[in-house]
Amino acid sequence: MVGWISALDRKLLRDLLHMRGQGLAVGAIVACGVAIMVMALGAISSLELSRDTYYDRFRFADVFSNAKRAPERLANEIAEIDGVRTIETRISRLVTLDIEGMREPANAQLVSVPENGKPRLNGVLLYSGRFPDPSRPDEAVVSKAFVDAHGFTLGSHVRAIINGRARDLEIVGVGDSPEHVYMLGPSGLLPDEKRFAIFWLSRRALEAAFDLDGAFNSVSVSLSPGANSQRVIDSLDKLLEPYGTGGAYGAEDQLSNAFIESEMQQLASIAAIIPPIFLIVSAMLINAILARLIATERQQIGLLKAFGYDEWEIAWHYVKMALGMVIGGILVGFVLGVALARLMTNLYTDSFRFPDMIFRLDPSAFVIGGGAATLAAIFGAVGSARSAAKLAPAEAMSAAPPTVYGKGPVQRAFAHIHFDEPTRMILRHVTRWPVRAGVTVIGVAAAQALLVGTLFAFDSIDEMMEQHFHRTDAYDVAINFVEPTNIGAVREIERMPGVLSVQPNRDISIRVRHGQLDERVRLVGVEPDGRLRRLLDDQDKFLGVPDRGLAVSSQLAGMINVGRGDRVSLEVLEGERPTLDVSVTTIVNEAMGWPAFMDVDSLERALGESNVVSGVYAMIDPDREAVFSAAVLERPGIASVSLQRASIESFNDSMEENINIMMTIYALIGGAIAAAVVYNAARIGLTERGRELASLRVLGFSEGEVSYILIGELALLVFLALPLGGAMGMGLAYLVAISMATELFRVPITVAPSTHGLAASIVIVSSIAAALFVRQRVKSLDLIAVLKTRE
Template identity: 55%
Template sequence: MKGLSPLDIKLLRDIWHMRGQAIAVGIIVACGVAIMVMALGTLSTLSASRDAYYERYRFADVFTSVRRAPESAAARLRAIDGVQTIETRIVRLVILRIPDVEEPANAQIVSLPDTGESILNRIVLFSGRYPETRSPDEIIISNAFAEANGLQTGDAIEAVMNGRLRALTIVGIGDSPEFIYALGPGSLMPDDRLFGIFWMRRQALEAAFDLDGAFNSVSLTVAPGTDTALVIDQVDDVLAPYGGTGAIDRSDQLSNAFVESEMNQLKTMARIIPAVFLAVSAVLIHSILNRLIQTERQQIGLFKAFGYSRREITWHYLKFAIAITAGGVLAGFALGFILQNLITQLYAETFRIPDLTWRIDSFALFASALAALGSAIAGSMSAALGAAKLSPAEAMQPAPPVNYHQGWLRYILQMRWLDEPTRLILRHLFRFPARTAANLFGIAAAVALLVSTLFSFDAIDTIMEQMFFRTNAHDAAITFFEGRNDTALSELSRLPGVMSAEGVRDIPASLEAGHRSERVGITGLPADAQLRRILSADGRYVDIPSTGIVLSSQLADMLHVTTGDLVTAHFLDATRPVVDLPVTAVVDEFVGTPAFMDLQTMNALLDQPPTISGAYLKLDPLAQAAFEESVIERPGIAGVSLRAAAIDSFEETLQETIYIMMSIYAVIGGAIAAGVVYNAARISLTERGRELASLRVLGFTHHEVGYILLGELALVALVGIPIGCIGGIALAHLIATAMATELYRIPVVVNPSTLGVAAMIVLFSSTIAALFVVRRVRSLDLIAVLKTRE
């Protein structure tokens, strides 16, 4: 080959001769690179698409709700220093009747200016037009809701608005940056079939909800460089007399918070999971080079005799590691692009961001390539330096034999029940502890990766069990437009199919502990509540105390408080009292950062008669249809959420996302095990070819020789799998902690079945890889092998 040095020609020949092992290492490198490219590339796609969407359609910086404020209050909001643009609105929940849908559906209806488009949170219109001012029943509906229910422009849909049933005509289909992730009342996952966003002219909403000259929602933007926290405080001061519930920054806006949470998960994935693959690849490269150098001692001596320097020989073996890693990097780029495209399509269905198309992230390519090549150099450096240190005279001689001194191993080998092949297996494993440890690490890493990803299924089962059955024993949740007295509960109890009813009240509040402060919702529950329960960390039911407050563990961590500490509660409703409350218990809640109080105590603190903002209902399954029909037109009800529909939506969403992701990781985890086992088997066959051929000449059968070769790997796997299970549980804790947010946290639950599935995947992939090597045992040329010089 012209232009190539003798060392380069040798390098190419070595790679071709060891192509099987090079491919095994390349696959592992490719998997690690692919996950990093997929995670960072998808993160870049989400971030760039979201930011462009926010900027183009003017997503607001601050949001707040109010019970009822006159339009004159808007002038005082505009006068706040730093406020750039302000838009007042009317926002209400309505109950829907959808053709061919049995369950009651909900929509959040948002006002549009009487003419033109919104100033902030503008609509991207996919089809149709804006409603006419003179046509009060025309609406625009969200695209996801339209697709889920097969609705088009020109169709009509019935909505209960302030107790009156109205037929609304769809004239447009669109989306807004305010509702990238749209959640209905009481929902954990988006349900596009049963919840949508509607937009209607303001004049029509003012008439429908008796809000002439008033508003109940405000969004605004602040000038660059302005302290948003100071603006929020002043907005709260202006709106407090009108029942303001507290302004929030864009980062706390529900839709944006969910997108941010998903982006944080991608960052966590890019940091943790590829590191496992690259660490395994470094160990394998070290093993391969060590073996290669041992077999090439004479060649190294000749190179030195011909004048090649230590630097040139070191660089030669480093190039071997870099070459096989570079192939894995390129394959990882291609696989990463495929996975990124798949995940981007999944996100496009979950997050309604226009033009969400995958982008190539140059930083992801650079970082993944640098990490892969860095791990390859780290794994090969000691072996390459060892080769360079060999003197010509030393290198020309065979490597000194292993010192087979007597030790504690002889007591095991002398056991009579051990046959000779098994003794050979044990002797070889213990004579090369470093190599055995490297193979153990590879198998354990594969199991750990699988356990740390597959545990998500167990976590999901735990979340569903707690959220839908243990803590929420109700069949339906009712939300009122405004607080109602306890007679509303009696009215609900008389509806068809209602077996029992319990009131609930949700109050926005700010909790302070020292210099820490968090904006939360405090839920008031009856002392004897049975339809909404709370659980301690050990799974026991916790009674609502008559005094004090119960915090979720996530909220307690954020405030740095525990049982017995005091928190200051600033209630943002009614008389807006400020009280010090003792923390009476800390409970486990996987979604949000809730706090709980006794309902009667809450109403007393607010200096109000018995008041509720919603109710939980237990229904007779045989009369549920009658209940759904009668509840739709009840006055004062803003939303109805059915537990059965929420469970279906939860499972359907997970099937489209989590299950696909876990399947990808299962395949990739199996690739680690296959690569480790194949590499170990090939090295063992290369090293012991003469020994195995000698055994065949002495009368050992193919099966016995194969047993000796595979027995080592099987024993390593049997020891490595339990170690990997322990490591996987630890890695699952690390991932769960890194992914925890204010919106939700993942419980670390690893069932024995998950450990079994991870072990089976590793054993299956290991067996397939080993069988490729075992075939070579049958084709050993006994004469040629025995003539080979040791």
Template identity: 55%
Template sequence: MVKGLSPLDIKLLRDIWHMRGQVIAVGIIVACGVAIMVMALGTLSTLSASRDAYYERYRFADVFASVRRAPENIASRLHEISGVQTVETRIVRLVILRIQNVEEPANAQIVSLPDEGESILNRIVLFQGRYPEPRSPDEIIISNAFAEANRLDTGDAIEAVMNGRLRSLTIVGIGDSPEFIYALGPGTLLPDDRLFGIFWMRRRAMEAAFDLDGAFNNVSLTVAPGTDTDTVIDLADDVLAPYGGTGAFDRSDQLSNAFVDSEMNQLKTMAQIIPAVFLIVSAVLIHSILNRLIQTERQQIGLIKAFGYSRSEITWHYLKFAIAITAGGVIAGFALGFVLQNLITNLYAETFRIPDLTWRVDGFALVAGAIAALGSAIAGSMSASLGAARLSPAEAMQPAPPVNYHQGWLRYILQMRWLDEPTRLILRHIFRFPARTAANLFGIAAAVTLLIGTLFSFDAIDDMMDQMFFRTNAHDAAVTFFEARNEAAVSELSRLPGVMTAEGVRDVPARLVSGYRSERVSITGLPSDAQLRRVLSADGRYVDMPSAGIVLSSQLAGMLDVTTGDTVTAHILDATRPVADLPVTAIIDEAVGTPAFMDLTAMNALLDQPPTVSGAYLKLDPRRQKEFEDSVIERPGIAGVSLRAAAIASFEETLQETIYIMMGIYAVIGGAIAAGVVYNAARISLTERGRELASLRVLGFTNNEVGYILLGELAIVALIGIPLGCIGGVALAHLIATAMATELYRIPVTVNASTLGIAALIVLLSSTIAALFVVRRVRSLDLIAVLKTRE
């Protein structure tokens, strides 16, 4: 006897060892649930802490604003706004690049640095090299990701078209800034470090290059703690409006920060939804195991009570059994969670450029995971434990009452002549224990549900790509101008080599108001007969631009709480800054952002301007695309060029590694549920029916027939549970998509038949492997020993 352990504790250890296979199966499911929670919350903590430290150390601004051209003395007026602590003006421009060994046109955003020293706000973390010399106008610092993707180093030269003039720039430093953790080029949805980078150049050099002497086109502010940022934004807009201000915004709407926030919200949603499925299944399995154990130990319970043990001691004994099973799973879940967290953190480190993004232990995640797991175990075991405690000694010493064999309507099925005897035994056992059958059915369905609810995201990505790159965008290239230009600029582009069709487009910043709701958006003006950029309704039909009114994305319509036929007030933040009441003529489906659309002619009329565009979509002759790329680079007035083929390639390359890793993780954890459920059910059935199965072997049934009787029930349950799981998976996909929707993008609920098939295959495969472990025990049954069992 082990010292310090009571007889009940020794019995507990023996029970756990005797049922070690089932204990391990339940522990694996608990471990997966805890691991997902630890991974999600731990990665969330890592991202949040690392980002906040980065922002604080390198002074990420609170408010941002862009203007067309404002004199430097306006900065003093901004500083006079109550609550504003720091003001830094600068010049920010897009340029086109020529990079050696890169065929496609690349783009960069050049940000000015003070002529002396470092920036006050949005400072640079310098990894290599130095700052540009004030008297060296062609020296630049480039972003670290861009340098790595193009194998650039300090001392290398890169060509850039600045205001229509080709210049050779020398790289003297490599660094990053908190402003560009997630750097997106013009017209792109994911970072493409090979074709888009951030450059920093001295202010005087940029003033000369872009004819902005003594002026700025971008400003950053910080505000004192407790200051109402919305008030500061309104007052800053009033100051900057006469100079072409396009509307100030706080850091929550800053593109890079918004993407990081969106990813953090998704991690939080994952931690709330997915672990719950695992823990519910584990609770059901623990309930089944304890019920069977208590039925087996009825006489032992009677003896224990006869020796004076109280109800509370017996209840606590069986609760400890559930807690012990779960505790092992929790510890394993912590270890697995740390591994997954490290893996996911490394993936994020490649996407989000945050220095020192290394995983850290999140105490709250550990405590929350342990409490959730132990709470589910206690909930699952409580009724069985209380049932054991309520047994009187006299009642417990007697065998369990026999099962009611009344067949009722079932007899008509069992009497069908085409049914063989093993199949009749299977059906009789299924309906004899409906609660247990339902529990097994729930477990299988839950495994399929979880797999579909996670794997659907890859179908959603394919659907998003198809919508963004093919159904709504038929263009091959998108061109952005520095400033809005006369419609003749589109005709000029159409004459470039390789251009087959050109359509103008205009984007204007605006604030849309409906009641007390207000959203800052960009309204896109498209030609009424646009073919290169189309919009889709929720049912997949193309929507033509109406001659009057505005078309809203479903996300934006929901944020403004409007529908078709309602009116929104548009405060245009460009040109003459008109204010107009616009009827909502259509609601469309856009997965990314919160766009709004108008007819281009109606937009220019609203702005009281002649036909004007801010960019163009182009259809190219694939045989002459290289000619187009060479000719467009040096065209004056062009800020950026993006090619659809390059965007698709970048999208696929960026997601490929992540998709394979995440699919592997989801397949393993979904299979773990199925394997645990099937193994547990088969072991319980084997324990209960060992005497019956041994008797059948003695009567002449073969091992295969006995195995069929044991596992046929589980096969039927699996075949019924998989379709139910498919229905639940689609429902879970809707829940996850709704919970993860943000202003930046929404996940369409697309579940392909292939995903249903993969989920079913994973469950069937894992179930088969688990069942084979049990079948091995059937073949090794000691027939004489089993027949001597009194049970």
């Protein structure tokens, strides 16, 4: 053994073994930080690879557009556009489904497939069965999630209301497409496999059904390498303009793709924000542990220097000790991170419909995670290592003089209060070592902040739900017509059984432009006194629809950088396609999406139309929902029907299991930090004051009284940490909300009092557990040694 490992390294290993409790606490925190980083980066690379593989194999398009009815010959002209490589035209329509056993209608997107079943773009992956026979108009390939959710098999029939006529479609194949990895229905918040499906029918069948012989209403193109997608979008818009296009858009605006992107963005934010908190806390703990260790080993350090070890060797010795504490944590973090990344990718198979969720670990995750943790350890060690290296040998070998205490300003401030002596010891100790007390306070506060900054997400979701379902979109059902219709249709709906009240809406696709910035959005015309679709101001108070000008959602305002009073131009992407010049009169809060609003009469005037609606919001008698559904399915011209009740139920169903899993993970992680910080502080306190506490035991203090001095100090620090942690948690919540907000979601910063309470309870319970663990050691204080030994 001798010679194989140096004596100093052997001391290192023994010291580490001796301090294993503290080493484990530091390691646990490092492991959490590294694991979260490996998890997030691993999930990103898995999503990326799964997406790219799928897109590549099934030819996901680069630019998408639509029209009311465009002649097929236009396809040649589109193919001529500079930068277009491949083009595929098709017919695509949203219809309602009437499913046996379901009270409310479901929706399906009908999409045409060519005769060979192989579109040049946006291919269909066939899991089983076959593509529809062009001579049989009622055969369909149906998206797998929907088939599975309803327990359908090949040969099952589903009733669809196509152009006002009920048709029984036969499932002849089960498939999926890269266009619908995230399968969101017309007004859903989350994918709802029971209520939304893609049906691929033969082109011939859809041409006949929608009277689109020799025409198409949907087109996608892929680009040649290096092509300018904006230029292709502009050319497409120009070509399709006469045929009623809603405007072309790139893959980044394609709904399913945007959701995948947004998920990856959020994971990247997690990787950037959360692990640093763990690493900073671990660096602080290492700093505190080493500072104490070096004080204890003062005489040994003097001895080593007297023997001729140089400053660098001494400093390196303590840096190695810090590395020794984190190395295990890094390795455990790797293993845990891989497991979590797997768990995460498995969870994704529920919401993202990849044919194969490919799991790939990003090697850089290990390099970044391991490297950051190593740096944190060095950073935490460097101060103490330096002071150890600088100790003068003669001074170091003599016993340390008694610590100088004084009555600081804090004590003088409380001079009139009579404290018992143990309490006085606590107060003096805290104020004598303010940095160390600060480390404990900040460490515990970080745990609390982390809990608040993660658990608040559930409050945000509640808030979003509340705002969306009960305040802005307070209707029970939203009905969209296939195309803009005369107001008479609203009256028809109003007379349907179960309908209590209605509110028409006019909803058009526009491009809003402000300076260099533009965005394609929905412009919703709202009735000023309507009670079913309302607007909220930035204080979330109800707001009347401005009688002139434009109300812009706060997300949109941010995207195109407008404020109240700015003028914007609106290119209407439907009908006559007029361009309007309006001023922004109001900024409104919307929980989801980034629409703009106008008074419905002003909108009609601007469009030069009257009494035209694109949909209806309605309140219905909940007891007569089924009768209403049956009636609405009978009526032709309806593209989609969405019931809020069904959306809420499906939303809650999908959230519930995730919430429980995530809550548990957050609670464990936050609790682990708090416990590790408190445990360390207690261990350091016990090492440092063991002699003092043992002397008190000799003088007749009971174990409980002595523990009070040790644990009372920690309780005081935890007590101080809670409000600080709450405030830091609000800051973290803000940071998380800002960085999580994507174009698809705004994350409201709402922290419920119960969330603060839950976070504080987790911190307190973990702290108590850690303190009790250390209290066990008070029993083993050596009462006899203190009589004889000098510290």
